[in-house]
Amino acid sequence: MTSILIVGVGGQGTLLTSRILGSLAISMGYDVKVSEVHGMSQRGGSVTTYVRYSDERVYSPLIDEAGADIILAFEKLEACRAVKYLKIGGAIIVNTQQINPMPVITGAAVYPDNTLDLLAESGAAVYAADALSMAVSAGNAKTVNIALLGVLASHMDIEKEKWLETLKITIPARLLDINLKAFELGYGGSY
Amino acid sequence: MKFLMLGNEAVARGAYEAGVRFASAYPGTPSTEITEYISSYDEVFSEWAPNEKVAVEAALGASLAGARSMSAMKHVGLNVAADPLFTASYTGVNAGFLICVADDPGMHSSQNEQDSRHYARASKTLMLEPSDSMECLYFTTRAFELSETFDTPVLLRLTTRVSHSRSLADQGARREFKRAYKRDPQKYVMMPAMAQKRHKFVEERVLALKAFAESTDLNAVEYNDKRIGVITSGMSYNYAKDALGDKASYLKLGVVYPLPETLITDFAANVDECYVLEELDPYIEEHCRALGLNVKGKAYFTALGEYSAKLIREVILNEPPEKTAGIPGLPGRPPVMCAGCPHRAVFYALKQIPGLIVSGDIGCYTLGALQPLNMMDSCVCMGASVSMAHGMDKTGSRAVAVIGDSTFIHSGVTGLIDIVYNKGSSTVIILDNSITGMTGHQNNPANGMTIKGEPTRQVDLKKLCNAVGVDRVFTVDPFDLKGFTKLVKTELEQNEPSVIIARRPCALLKTVSFGAPYVIDKEKCVKCGMCLKIGCPAIFKAADGKSAIDSTLCAGCAYCTNLCNFDSIIKGGGQA
Ligand SMILES: Cc1ncc(C[n+]2csc(CCOP(=O)(O)OP(=O)(O)O)c2C)c(N)n1
Numbered sequence: 001m002t003s004i005l006i007v008g009v010g011g012q013g014t015l016l017t018s019r020i021l022g023s024l025a026i027s028m029g030y031d032v033k034v035s036e037v038h039g040m041s042q043r044g045g046s047v048t049t050y051v052r053y054s055d056e057r058v059y060s061p062l063i064d065e066a067g068a069d070i071i072l073a074f075e076k077l078e079a080c081r082a083v084k085y086l087k088i089g090g091a092i093i094v095n096t097q098q099i100n101p102m103p104v105i106t107g108a109a110v111y112p113d114n115t116l117d118l119l120a121e122s123g124a125a126v127y128a129a130d131a132l133s134m135a136v137s138a139g140n141a142k143t144v145n146i147a148l149l150g151v152l153a154s155h156m157d158i159e160k161e162k163w164l165e166t167l168k169i170t171i172p173a174r175l176l177d178i179n180l181k182a183f184e185l186g187y188g189g190s191y
Numbered sequence: 192m193k194f195l196m197l198g199n200e201a202v203a204r205g206a207y208e209a210g211v212r213f214a215s216a217y218p219g220t221p222s223t224e225i226t227e228y229i230s231s232y233d234e235v236f237s238e239w240a241p242n243e244k245v246a247v248e249a250a251l252g253a254s255l256a257g258a259r260s261m262s263a264m265k266h267v268g269l270n271v272a273a274d275p276l277f278t279a280s281y282t283g284v285n286a287g288f289l290i291c292v293a294d295d296p297g298m299h300s301s302q303n304e305q306d307s308r309h310y311a312r313a314s315k316t317l318m319l320e321p322s323d324s325m326e327c328l329y330f331t332t333r334a335f336e337l338s339e340t341f342d343t344p345v346l347l348r349l350t351t352r353v354s355h356s357r358s359l360a361d362q363g364a365r366r367e368f369k370r371a372y373k374r375d376p377q378k379y380v381m382m383p384a385m386a387q388k389r390h391k392f393v394e395e396r397v398l399a400l401k402a403f404a405e406s407t408d409l410n411a412v413e414y415n416d417k418r419i420g421v422i423t424s425g426m427s428y429n430y431a432k433d434a435l436g437d438k439a440s441y442l443k444l445g446v447v448y449p450l451p452e453t454l455i456t457d458f459a460a461n462v463d464e465c466y467v468l469e470e471l472d473p474y475i476e477e478h479c480r481a482l483g484l485n486v487k488g489k490a491y492f493t494a495l496g497e498y499s500a501k502l503i504r505e506v507i508l509n510e511p512p513e514k515t516a517g518i519p520g521l522p523g524r525p526p527v528m529c530a531g532c533p534h535r536a537v538f539y540a541l542k543q544i545p546g547l548i549v550s551g552d553i554g555c556y557t558l559g560a561l562q563p564l565n566m567m568d569s570c571v572c573m574g575a576s577v578s579m580a581h582g583m584d585k586t587g588s589r590a591v592a593v594i595g596d597s598t599f600i601h602s603g604v605t606g607l608i609d610i611v612y613n614k615g616s617s618t619v620i621i622l623d624n625s626i627t628g629m630t631g632h633q634n635n636p637a638n639g640m641t642i643k644g645e646p647t648r649q650v651d652l653k654k655l656c657n658a659v660g661v662d663r664v665f666t667v668d669p670f671d672l673k674g675f676t677k678l679v680k681t682e683l684e685q686n687e688p689s690v691i692i693a694r695r696p697c698a699l700l701k702t703v704s705f706g707a708p709y710v711i712d713k714e715k716c717v718k719c720g721m722c723l724k725i726g727c728p729a730i731f732k733a734a735d736g737k738s739a740i741d742s743t744l745c746a747g748c749a750y751c752t753n754l755c756n757f758d759s760i761i762k763g764g765g766q767a
Contacts, residue, residue: 009524010526011529019195019357022195022357023195026193026195031358031359032195032359033323033356033357033358034195034356034357034358035352035355035356035357036197036355036356036357037299037355038220038221038223038224038300038355038631039220039221039300039629039630039631043526043527043529043555043558044524044526044527044528044529044728045524045525045526045527046523046524058358059428059429059430059432059433060426060429060430060432060433060499060500061352061356061357061358061429062352062430062499062500064499064500064501064512065501065512065513065515066512066514066515067501077521077522077524078524080518080521081518081521083515083517083518084514084515084516084517084518086515087513087515088513088515099728099744100728100731100741101522101523101524101525102524102525102527102561102562102563102726102728103522103523103524103525103562104522104731105563105723105727105730105731105732106562106563106723107723107732108522108562109522109523110522111522112521118518122515122516122517122518123515123516132743141743
């Protein structure tokens with residue numbers, strides 16, 4: 001069983017990422033469950049999506065605490081919040097983007113300035129990437145989700161070809177080029 | 192061929208394959224996508240109704256006319272549609288009639304955590320509960336046949352995790368279905384003489400359904416280790432399988448009303464310890480107790496929120512879960528109104544009026560209750576803002592009602608009639624953002640577009656309010672901070688009812704584009720923090736203590752420029 005937790009802020013495009021992962025797993029012959037978030041928390045709140053696949057039947061779509069093999073975090077603070085879901089020895093891929101939550105904006109709370117250290121101290125293998133800059137150099141800030149997917153792909157044991165095939169069937173044709181570019185930037189880890 | 196389908200998508204597909212010809216619904220998380228997916232099938236007439244009661248009645252009409260028909264709603268929607276449900280149980284159906292109802296354990300996007308299984312029992316209506324997308328599709332197609340076989344509406348109970356998870360499901364072809372209309376006043380005109388006969392039929396039908404529940408393949412028994420037995424249904428079955436695997440035996444109920452008493456009794460007798468795993472109320476558990484079975488349920492498992500494999504492992508297997516250290520003390524991230532949201536402006540204006548009670552309602556604008564706006568005193572159910580403001584006004588408090596366009600049509604207008612008819616003088620603000628926002632952008636009667644995005648006759652909110660007897664109706668842009676605030680103050684002083692239509696489209700609509708994001712002129716910013724008071728997610732205090740605007744989040748709406756007395760918020764030159 002492989003369990004991947006995707007976390008971010010409502011509006012960042014986490015859903016598309018989880019769908020692409022789901023399609024990829026199916027194309028490899030696995031049973032898959034993906035749990036999505038729709039509704040209230042989409043409005044700028046914390047969002048969590050779960051992807052689980054296995055060559056045996058997958059029952060629960062959810063990942064319990066200490067149950068994720070990998071966490072893909074679209075935002076630093078959300079990465080910190082999610083770390084308790086990571087298995088001991090698991091990996092966390094984190095976009096270095098900072099999005100201030102309302103308690104920080106109103107001054108009721110402080111955004112921690114050492115999020116990456118906090119993650120490392122928790123024992124996780126941390127891979128940080130500036131996916132927003134990658135997306136911008138690919139040509140559109142909205143491709144940040146696909147850039148991150150590229151980063152994830154570079155840390156997983158799945159052939160790159162498979163990823164590219166899945167992107168081609170899941171992303172609308174007119175947006176494909178720019179997204180492939182973002183993916184490559186993420187995969188290569190440079191921009 | 193198998194597809195990775197959302198539970199709600201699979202329900203829609205099942206209905207399509209079963210030959211459904213009519214679907215009417217009012218949106219509500221987590222049920223909304225059922226009807227959205229159905230609207231993509233041109234063989235089905237689909238619509239957004241003004242509320243759930245209308246939707247269920249329209250679908251019942253289609254069923255009597257001979258078309259397989261359906262409606263879908265969130266749990267609280269069934270409260271609104273309960274009236275037709277209880278009597279539709281008496282009339283029965285002509286062609287199959289399905290009502291999907293989606294509960295929300297954990298209240299991801301709801302105002303309460305009610306358990307709709309009680310409605311099945313109270314209305315004596317067959318209820319099925321799938322646990323994944325494959326079952327969503329299969330149970331839905333079966334529901335229509337069962338509806339016709341037993342002459343009953345069928346309830347399909349979903350929960351958030353079933354509705355909003357994707358898993359593999361087989362797609363098949365559509366089979367067309369049509370029955371002729373048959374006039375039958377004895378069956379369809381429910382007045383005492385006829386209804387008494389139909390009640391007898393309903394009681395007989397319950398017995399027939401009980402017999403069906405004993406033998407149907409929708410319920411499944413799976414014997415493994417018999418020291419632990421689990422009676423469960425829906426998503427809880429998945430959690431139990433993950434947690435216990437072969438270490439337990441299972442009775443998985445696909446029919447949750449009526450319950451198969453013999454099957455349950457036999458299962459309980461075959462296992463040493465019998466647990467009932469069900470989120471929310473002890474519905475199955477209490478039935479087991481009535482059968483004299485000593486099952487373990489809510490004494491071990493909570494009635495609050497969602498279950499998980501971890502919880503089940505802890506309680507039943509006594510396994511301490513693996514734990515990794517979390518990071519304590521992190522700031523929370525509650526949902527917020529989007530950058531550019533017109534609702535923010537309404538609440539900021541209301542905040543300028545001291546001592547005002549704001550009778551709130553349900554929609555994106557409920558977020559006005561949170562910090563820093565913190566401008567809502569109550570929020571109960573759809574439409575309640577208007578009627579509650581009337582109760583407050585009549586007993587000496589100064590209240591204004593705030594209600595969205597979709598919510599006003601749903602059940603706000605009846606409250607407004609109450610105000611007019613009973614000589615009230617409340618001020619009602621309709622936040623008309625031209626869309627049903629909270630549930631993810633559905634068209635509604637007030638925006639002049641159908642579910643398929645086709646133009647249609649639009650409800651004229653002003654004329655509607657005039658027609659029920661409100662003379663003071665004003666349509667204004669809430670982004671005009673001074674003008675809007677003044678108008679509210681004036682209307683509060685009137686001895687007659689007023690309606691203020693705060694009209695500005697949702698910032699997320701494709702038709703809305705403000706242009707480039709704004710930036711802070713650091714030379715001019717005096718760190719007064721005024722611009723932070725509106726709770727815009729794009730504006731924050733930078734390390735130098737001055738305000739800053741996140742260009743990836745700013746919508747360019749310019750509302751914040753209303754607040755800056757130093758002209759330090761200026762249009763940027765960046766990309767739009
Ligand atoms: C009886 C009932 N039906 C449906 C819902 C789900 N729901 C909550 S708010 C809302 C609509 C909000 O639309 P609108 O009033 O236009 O406000 P907006 O979100 O656009 O600001 C819906 C459908 C509910 N809470 N209760």
